[in-house]
Amino acid sequence: MREFEAVLSNLVVEVGGLYAAALGGVDGLMIEGFSRAQAVDLESAVAEHAGLLRATRERYAATMSTPAIQEWLAVGDPIVGYVRPISDEYFLLCVASPEVNLGQLRLKATQAADVLKGVLS
Numbered sequence: 001m002r003e004f005e006a007v008l009s010n011l012v013v014e015v016g017g018l019y020a021a022a023l024g025g026v027d028g029l030m031i032e033g034f035s036r037a038q039a040v041d042l043e044s045a046v047a048e049h050a051g052l053l054r055a056t057r058e059r060y061a062a063t064m065s066t067p068a069i070q071e072w073l074a075v076g077d078p079i080v081g082y083v084r085p086i087s088d089e090y091f092l093l094c095v096a097s098p099e100v101n102l103g104q105l106r107l108k109a110t111q112a113a114d115v116l117k118g119v120l121s
Contacts, residue, residue, distance in 0.1 A: 003119045004032035011112045012036055017100035019079075021109075022046050022093045023086075023116055026054055031090070040095050049074075049083050049093050071106065082106075084113045090120060 008021040012034050022033035024046035033042040053072060060066055072083040075098065082094040082105060092113045094105060 004116065005034060007112050007115050007119075008032060008034040011094070011108055015094075015096070015100065015105050015108050017097040018094055018105065019097065020045075020095045021112070024050055024091055024093055026050050026089055026091065035095075037095075042093075042095070045081070045095055046093055049081055050091070053083055053085065053091060071109075073102075082109060084109045086113050086117045086120065090116070092116060 004023050008023065011021045012018050013036075019037035020033065020035035020040045020042055022042045022045070023031040025031060028047040028050040030043045030046040033046070035042055052074070053069070056072060057069055060069060069085055071085075074081040077098055080096045080098055080100055082096065084092040084094075086092055092109055094109055096105060
C-alpha cells in the first residue's frame with residue numbers, strides 16, 4: 001500500500017490544479033487515495049466514477065463496438081473527474097480544478113497508471 005500512496009501523492013504534487021488521486025476497483029471500492037483538498041470525498045468519488053465507468057464501457061460496447069476505454073473525462077464546475085483504466089478491474093481517478101493542465105494531467109496519469117499496473121501484477 002505504501003507504493004500506491006507514493007505514486008498517488010507524487011501525481012497530485014506534480015500536476016498543478018490536481019486535488020486528489022485514487023486507485024479504485026470497478027466494484028466501487030477505493031484501494032488507496034491521496035488528497036490535498038479536504039472537501040474531496042474520495043471514497044464517494046471512486047464509487048460514483050466506478051459506476052459511470054462500468055456504464056460507459058457497456059454503452060460503448062453496445063453502440064460503438066469497443067468496450068476498451070483508455071481515458072474518460074467529466075468536466076464540471078468546480079470539479080473535473082478524470083479516469084484512466086489500469087485493467088478490467090482497476091482504475092486511476094483524478095479529481096481536479098477546471099483550470100488543470102489537461103495535457104500534463106494526461107501524461108502524468110498515464111505514467112502513474114503504468115507504475116500502479118506494475119505494482120498490482
